[in-house]
Amino acid sequence: MSTNNAGFNTRAVHAGQAFEPRTGAVVPPLHFSSTYAQDGIGGLRDGYEYGRGGNPTRDALQEQLAALEGGTHAFSFSSGLAAEDSLIRAVARSGDHIVLGNDAYGGTYRLINRVLGEWGIGNTPVDMSNLEAVSAAVDENKTRIVWVETPSNPMMKITDIEALAKIAHDAGALLVVDNTFASPYLQTPLALGADVVVHSTTKYIGGHSDVVGGAIVVKDAELAEKIGFVQFAVGAVSGPMDAFLTTRGLKTLGVRMDRHSENAQAVAEWLQGRPEVEAVLYPGLPSHPGHELAAKQMKKFGGMISVQFKGGEAAARKVAESTTVFTLAESLGGIESLMNYPSEMTHASVKGTELAVPVNLIRLSCGIEDVEDLIADLAQAISNISG
Numbered sequence: 013m014s015t016n017n018a019g020f021n022t023r024a025v026h027a028g029q030a031f032e033p034r035t036g037a038v039v040p041p042l043h044f045s046s047t048y049a050q051d052g053i054g055g056l057r058d059g060y061e062y063g064r065g066g067n068p069t070r071d072a073l074q075e076q077l078a079a080l081e082g083g084t085h086a087f088s089f090s091s092g093l094a095a096e097d098s099l100i101r102a103v104a105r106s107g108d109h110i111v112l113g114n115d116a117y118g119g120t121y122r123l124i125n126r127v128l129g130e131w132g133i134g135n136t137p138v139d140m141s142n143l144e145a146v147s148a149a150v151d152e153n154k155t156r157i158v159w160v161e162t163p164s165n166p167m168m169k170i171t172d173i174e175a176l177a178k179i180a181h182d183a184g185a186l187l188v189v190d191n192t193f194a195s196p197y198l199q200t201p202l203a204l205g206a207d208v209v210v211h212s213t214t215k216y217i218g219g220h221s222d223v224v225g226g227a228i229v230v231k232d233a234e235l236a237e238k239i240g241f242v243q244f245a246v247g248a249v250s251g252p253m254d255a256f257l258t259t260r261g262l263k264t265l266g267v268r269m270d271r272h273s274e275n276a277q278a279v280a281e282w283l284q285g286r287p288e289v290e291a292v293l294y295p296g297l298p299s300h301p302g303h304e305l306a307a308k309q310m311k312k313f314g315g316m317i318s319v320q321f322k323g324g325e326a327a328a329r330k331v332a333e334s335t336t337v338f339t340l341a342e343s344l345g346g347i348e349s350l351m352n353y354p355s356e357m358t359h360a361s362v363k364g365t366e367l368a369v370p371v372n373l374i375r376l377s378c379g380i381e382d383v384e385d386l387i388a389d390l391a392q393a394i395s396n397i398s399g
């Protein structure tokens with residue numbers, strides 16, 4: 013069926029997932045073959061030649077991703093950082109410059125600053141939610157990419173994608189949105205003017221904490237050709253099993269995000285009333301500075317919350333190490349609730365830089381469990397903070 017104009021959940025279930033014609037198998041088969049028989053030299057069947065260049069299971073995922081982000085082309089990679097690396101190599105050269113959020117994912121900053129920086133690509137971290145600061149940081153002669161996460165990780169700042177696209181385009185740069193936290197169910201940056209969406213599909217898209225992957229989605233054929241070339245020439249593609257698991261997860265993204273958002277809203281409201289809590293960073297709270305903007309550009313507010321404690325580092329560490337339903341672990345976006353202490357875990361690589369995360373902050377990835385159990389777990393963990 014053509015699903016282009018169908019609703020989100022219909023596209024999630026059906027895009028790229030046509031049944032197998034020989035047997036009628038409803039789930040398309042998982043193709044492990046690394047190579048494809050040719051009908052005479054150069055006689056390819058459906059364009060398939062060699063697994064790095066093309067694989068039907070990966071293609072099915074790419075079609076599904078493009079349909080959900082409202083793009084024309086999607087590219088699937090072995091990790092989110094592999095996707096980011098291939099994207100930057102496709103569009104930036106030595107001497108070029110990237111403006112990125114000063115609370116970008118630590119691994120993104122490490123890649124841009126410490127790996128690509130060595131190849132002569134410059135960067136300026138800036139508070140993306142401050143559009144004047146972004147305009148000042150963009151250099152029309154050099155800036156090739158403006159890179160934003162909204163909501164950002166872990167400070168949960170909200171940035172106006174439409175306004176940022178204008179700033180980037182006026183300077184001749186591309187706007188790249190890391191849409192990992194929102195997922196395409198809650199936010200579709202390409203429709204708001206962004207040129208590229210990147211994902212760590214490891215998180216909400218895979219959704220079950222059982223596969224590492226990344227993706228790039230675009231809506232421009234020329235850009236797609238450049239990225240497709242790097243995907244093929246560098247080869248950081250997702251394997252067939254990874255692509256299959258990601259596709260399976262992606263089919264239920266909508267129902268999962270509804271529950272993640274509902275649970276996080278209840279947890280955030282509960283946390284806000286606790287005397288031990290200094291601040292709850294969740295865009296679903298009317299007190300959040302980005303609340304109205306988030307309500308405009310997102311369908312719901314997502315499953316991620318950051319919390320800061322009045323008792324400083326000691327209190328944050330105590331809570332992080334006292335939960336039993338929330339598992340202390342890096343990563344996010346799975347069906348199980350996770351707890352993270354960013355300054356020592358996910359964001360240890362930016363310690364001592366201007367991207368450093370406050371030491372009294374913990375980040376929660378609210379899963380799809382019963383919300384009463386999540387709140388009870390946090391209540392007992394917070395009760396361990398000594399006065």
Ligand SMILES: *Cc1c(COP(=O)(O)O)cnc(C)c1O
Nearest residue numbers: 091092093117165192212214225
């Ligand atoms: C995890 C993450 C990445 C990196 O993705 P990997 O799959 O771990 O390589 C990039 N951006 C954000 C926002 C992330 O959470």
